[in-house]
Amino acid sequence: MERLLYFNGALVPEEEVRISPFDHGFLYGDGIFEGIRAYQGRVFRLEDHLGRLYQSAKSLWLTIPETRQQMAEAVLATVRANHLKDAYIRLVVSRGPGDLGLDPRQCPKPTVIIIADQIQLFPESLYESGLPVATASSRRPSGDVLNPQVKSLNYLNSVLAKVEAAQRGVPEMVLLNQLGHVVEGTGDNIFIVRNEMLVTPPRSAGILPGITRSVVMELARGEGIPVVEENFTVHELYNADECFLTGTAAEIIAAVSCDGRLIGDGRPGPLTRHLRARFMEYAANEGVSAYPGLSVI
Template identity: 55%
Template sequence: MSRVIYINGEFFAPEDAKISVYDHGLLYGDGVFEGLRVYNHKVFRLQEHLLRLEESARAIGLALPISLEQLTEDTNATVAKNEISDGYIRMIITRGSGPLGLDPFTCSNPQVIIIADKITLYPDSYYENGLELVTASTIRNHPAALSPRIKSLNYLNNILAKMEGLKAGCIEALMLNHKGEVAECTGDNIFIVKNGKLNTPPIEAGILEGITRNAVLELAREAGIPTTEAPMTRHDIYIADECFLTGSAAEVIPAVKLDGRAIGDGNVGPVTQQLNQAFRELVRQ
């Protein structure tokens, strides 16, 4: 079937889904977004995503033009109209249109856009055999400049890091923070396993607090796997037994090599497999 795009309470064919070229979301990256997954016609952890969206908007002084209750209804309606049983949602709130110039207070009519479609982020072989990472020279946003917890439309530093990874023959790249500590990858959070213990960088490391990240931490604790959220360096990944990434689009995907060094024995580890299976069961509940 043909897709329809939600914009401000109406649905349009993709070729007719348009916003103003004067929208500051386009001109200056002034806006926020969320990426969500749909499983069995149900949006996974929709309320957690909407809360993060509202907090991101609030942090940049952008008032959502509709209530979270209405946004919940409209998101589910978009999924239904596109007959998405398993897929991906991109939800965008822009500052709205205004004259040229940075002043956000000149803008009016924030745009609410919801796209529901299929997504294939990584080939199946990467989930079975693991992917390779390379450390990017582009660092994560400095938290004193722009909080990494804001999921803004300005993703240029992530894109530059992604380009570094692709040019190095890796589909993902590791990003460090301003201290040289591990932050996250270009679109995913990162975990390591060492001696049966699970660790992931803390929020203070300059990461986005991922919805899938938090779900995996919950699953690990329920399974009795010791978990920590502590700073780590590349050295910790080099000597780890296992490594995997998490994200709404990526789900749980193993990483078996960083900067040409095998992680553990270079194969997908048992804890990664256990948590991947637990996550797949969770999203089908």
């Protein structure tokens, strides 16, 4: 089936999408994006994702041509046009074409692209057995260098960590900040379980505060599971009872070893399994419908 993309105001076939070589998103990584999920025809936490997108745009002094309502409708239309019920949606806004200089004022019209497709970051078997992970040699940039709350197109730090993962034979890496505190994965937030309490790094550690992360925290607190946001080290990660990663693409997946040390008993722990089941149940019944007549909870 022909894939249709939203491109600068219209749904067009994939092969007809043309990005200018002078687009500053291509030349300099000057732009922002959101990864969004649809479950059973409902787009999950759409308003949260759009809120973060427009906040990121404001920080980058980037004016998105569409209003938030128009962008929401464009996301739903793209899912619908591709006849998808379960989908991964990539919404990208670049600075747009300009000259070969850095000045954003030379880019009068941003480029807006929405892709609705499928994604699988890890094989299904790893959701059952858990991930072996390792700590990356490169550190996350500090917030005064690159604000992690801006979900920008600059992902080179994560790409280099993925290169290291491939070289070390593990599917995912854990990144630390300049103080040696655990921050997150290459594209995921991280939780550890300690004495039946969830611990996740605070925003001050340099994390991107993920949408899935916030949902997991809401679900856990709703069940009386203690959740704290505090810094922790690799030593504490090694000695945690459980560990799992969260993200829109990854959803919830256990990490069962780090740098060759087993975490807990080396298998996905009971709290991780419970929260994953609760999250999938919640996601299947929440969201904005892409299809008229489909009931939305």
